[in-house]
Amino acid sequence: MPHPEIEQNVQELIIPVEDLPEQESQNFEGKLGLSQCPRLLELAEDSEFELEYQFSLKRDSRKVLIDGEFKGQFKLNCDRCLGTVAYQPEESFSIRLQPSEDRPRPAEETLLTLEELEWDVYDQSSLNLAELIEEQVLISIPEKKLCSTSCxxxxxxxxxxxxxxxxxxxxxxxxxxxxxxxxxxxxxxxxxx
Ligand SMILES: [Zn+2]
Ligand SMILES: [Zn+2]
Incomplete structure (x- = not known):
């Protein structure tokens, strides 16, 4: 049986953009379980998995700004010996989202400023915040995961x-x-x- 409180958590993390109040920050905090992170599930071990997050989210017309941090601990496998590597990320992140249809066409892209290029896109009417947090965690994982540099x-x-x-x-x-x-x-x- 899934834990009822975690189930509820997932529901809260899928948010229709239109439901977000304009120009008003909303704060979120909670924990994600490994079952809510399908891509991490392939890399991390299930035992002792912990992932906490907190962020604020603000809608500016059709754009969404998310700033926050996550902290976790879990086990990955060493790329060389397949042994356990304890991973304890603690990172802050900021995500800038705009609807994919608002993104400039390729022809206009050469005119984009650096700041504009940092915008990610969303293409559904709802944001899946659990997925966005998972993405940040995945980005934080080093490309080479070693139990020790001398492995x-x-x-x-x-x-x-x-x-x-x-x-x-x-x-x-x-x-x-x-x-x-x-x-x-x-x-x-x-x-x-
Ligand atoms: Zn190793
Ligand atoms: Zn041998």
Whole structure:
């Protein structure tokens, strides 16, 4: 059974733009569960997932301005050894939205100022704020997720975790006939210098 309070939370985070009072800031705060973040679900582990947010939202005619921050902790997998990486983001964000039909046509785009280029678009009559927050969290995740900068990863041949175990694969590679050729190659490089 889903928690009733979380369900209610999701409802509150889908807002028809027209329902927002004009030029009047509204504050939101709450927590998101991993089940509300389908794209994060593919990256993060379910246990001990925490994500809190708070932001203010203001409508200016058809434009929407959102400023806030999020804070969380959850576990990701190391890109090299697949071990656990504890991730504790704490970031502020600001999102500028305008309806997609108000966006200038490509021909006009060369005339856009830098500030105008920062606008994102929304193409539905309702904003899904949970999705927007999830997007910010995804952006914050580093491209390379490592348990440690010195992580040795998994052996590409036998798959053991080289941080905790060693294997003989590398030695076997040295014995391989091609290893000799590799040796000649490096001597040749030295010779050239
Ligand atoms: Zn690792
Ligand atoms: Zn190995």
């Amino acid at each position: 040795k990863g998994l052996c590409q041949r036998c798959g053991v975790n080289l941080n905790t175990q060693s294997c003989l694969c590398n030695e076997e590679i040295e014995d391989h006939p091609f290893a000799v050729l590799k040796g000649i190659g490096s001597e040749f490089e030295n010779f050239q210098k």
